[in-house]
Amino acid sequence: MSGNPMPQHNLPRSKPQQKNKSTKPVITRHVHTVIIGAGTAGQTAYHAAVKVTDNVLLINGGEWNTTCARVGCMPSKLLITAANRAYDINTSEVFGLKSTLKVDAKAVMKRVQLERDFFANSVLKTVSLFPDQHKLSGYARFINKNTVQVGEERIQAQRIVIATGGSPLIPEGWAGKLGKRLLTNESIFEIKKLPKSLAVIGSGAQGLELAQAFHRLGVRVKLFNRSEKVGSLTDPALQQHAVDVFSQELDLALGTIIMNVALTDSPKLQNRTNSKKAQVQITFKNKSGVEQQDTFDYVLCAITRQPNLGALDLPTAGIDLDQRGIPVGYNPLTGQIGRKPIFIAGDADLYRPIMHEAVFQGRLSGFNAARETGVEKSLPMSPLGVIFSEPQMAIVGLNYRQLTDSQQLFHIGELDFAHQGRARVMAVKHGKLRLYGDAKTGRLLGAEMFGPHVEHLAHAVAWMIQHDISIEQMIRNPYYHPTLEEGLRTALLRLKHAMQQTA
């Protein structure tokens, strides 16, 4: 990707096509398993496939690296860690501590970039250990369900794994109008110093995390979203609580429609889009329908991510996408698309587009693609999603919306962190957690969480659900005192009580 200073490995490029008298293009390679894309899912698919066959080719366009290390999980968590530390410094008076803070706008980004490079270089190191004959640089497109074209090379494969990842969606025209003032997760971690102001478009996981992080680092941030929701929570009680809590800290422009974006008028400057002085003016209708304007140094576009499938020419391989963008016939338990010799994994399929699912799917698709016959079904993994805002959000198992949509009868056990011992010790003033239980089976169906460090509680609950531990058994777990885990026990007891009331 442009703008990214990662070292490039000296990888074999696609060979010039052999001269041939026939007009029909000649197959330049025959391989068993082709994997398209060398990000997290593609690399994991590769690791799984080479255990079965040496006849593997990993094809990658652009950098041989992962979204996670380069422009995703790692740099965002690095920024968030700095931001939360800044917030902690600014809110320490409650503990009897008097502190001052000066954010070094360059040093913050420098640490993010240095550590990001460490993680990205670790990935490069791993890839460099793959034998050269297993790697090909270039963008692939399907010729038919068993053949892909990469530059001058035409490669025939018994199986093909699509692991092309995803990219940020940018509204039409914005890139041209805003130039370098328009940022996405692909470019925001490259800025040399924290900006003075930032408009964040989209209050999903990425938008919320980064809006809060930049805000906590002293950047003036406005967070725009078309709907009136923040983050991933589907439980209306938690969603409302989250909006209330974040409203106290952040400048939220929810229920807002963006009418126009433009660079501010700077007639003296020739090359406006690249000027360091140009700013972005956003014209928007707020939720009362009133038109307003605001001006920012940068816009971070975090509306959504879309799978990188356009250049693959999927219809040639007979693959259609459903309205969610998931290939028709995709089986998450095998990775296969219908009965085709084609598998998919990672963000390319929009099915649970998060990193640990990409690993899971990559391993599954790579293994099943490389096998000589048949496919194996994986044991399903309990759904688990975390947003690293503060308070954090987490969803485990079936979420509230899925449960209500399915019209399943379920009970709720709630905990309010404002009245939880350890949270009170930590001076935490808000946050809630809701467990959803099935009275018939005595099992937890799922949970939504909004509270301090709920990433940990979310793991524990996901694991309990995965191993079919009953609510009664969970209550008998050891809970050390004083911990946040005790709050989980309180919610379990309330859930049990609610289930007994209606039994």
Added chain:
Amino acid sequence: MSGNPMPQHNLPRSKPQQKNKSTKPVITRHVHTVIIGAGTAGQTAYHAAVKVTDNVLLINGGEWNTTCARVGCMPSKLLITAANRAYDINTSEVFGLKSTLKVDAKAVMKRVQLERDFFANSVLKTVSLFPDQHKLSGYARFINKNTVQVGEERIQAQRIVIATGGSPLIPEGWAGKLGKRLLTNESIFEIKKLPKSLAVIGSGAQGLELAQAFHRLGVRVKLFNRSEKVGSLTDPALQQHAVDVFSQELDLALGTIIMNVALTDSPKLQNRTNSKKAQVQITFKNKSGVEQQDTFDYVLCAITRQPNLGALDLPTAGIDLDQRGIPVGYNPLTGQIGRKPIFIAGDADLYRPIMHEAVFQGRLSGFNAARETGVEKSLPMSPLGVIFSEPQMAIVGLNYRQLTDSQQLFHIGELDFAHQGRARVMAVKHGKLRLYGDAKTGRLLGAEMFGPHVEHLAHAVAWMIQHDISIEQMIRNPYYHPTLEEGLRTALLRLKHAMQQTA
């Protein structure tokens, strides 16, 4: 307890003994279940017992409150939270943040005390809901296995639960020599402002936690211990690592023998022990055998805690203590002592003297005591211990020493947090975690941990052990990225590998 500003409830005092012509003392009350001690274990025993019978009497000497809320878990965690925040402020430069810190020595203690009072008052509120006829203030002693004396009252009971808690052990003579300059957990949270200097005697859980907390709040602290160990870790690799890590931060005087303690010579002061200017001089032999002296504002004695059994006159009830201080015949699965009508729970029995075990034991002993016939065995709870130092320590299941003592064959899977992704994001430079596995069963036997926020990993591991989840199943859990939980997965994979190597 003196010095504690808790409101006292107006509770019924023991009645004057009825006049009687016989010299044999008259039984003033007949109850089914007597519970001696109204701390955490006693209150839980009470809750369990009243579900079975209304004929319960809860006897309590001193404050009707809990060690946990008053002088244990809660005030220590409040102090630790402030201390870790101070540390975070002082170590924020790595993130590009420039900060200054001034610790308000009074405000820190004030918040600890205010919040401590909140927790202690919650306990009082709970106790105030127990009916008056169920409560008696005073210290009990056994007359025989079915009778206790409380002041002028002689109470006969079918069952008796001992839940008298524990107290800090103070070396002979220290109290007299040092007066108010000698602190224990019973008094240290009462000081109005942070001292300038503090000697902490004992580097177990309490000593380590408080030494580090006061140090991080700017107090000059020296941590003395007879052995060369800190905290609870029994795995030599982790114990050594912990000593190395804490040596970088704290003034550790390990392997040290204290020769003498005395107040500094202040001839002008009449009442030296109560003087605000007197200091404590400690004469000690360091681990090289060299005699040294150092002077401190206060000494915190955190050597160990001992059960409050002395005043009970246990031999009268036919109860002996073994060398560990646990009543001979005590069955942790029922709470009963031999076949006597006597049960024990909480810190009084020195069997796992931690808060959640006190709850567990209280519930068990209270329930079994109140039952008309027989006792029920509880399902055992997976052992779980946490020390809230930073890095935290945790032990789960069987510890390293228990495993080696039992000469059981086991394998080790280790994680070094210095090379763990999320820990690196957090700028964590040290910490290790070791899992102990049984190759025959494919099960985890236990774990010792020393690292960032391992309280959470410790819970998750304890629960997996409790529910007999195999190592292979644990590896297939979802692990969100980037989290500390992923480090657990790394250790599990290494453990699996180690087990396969020798299989």
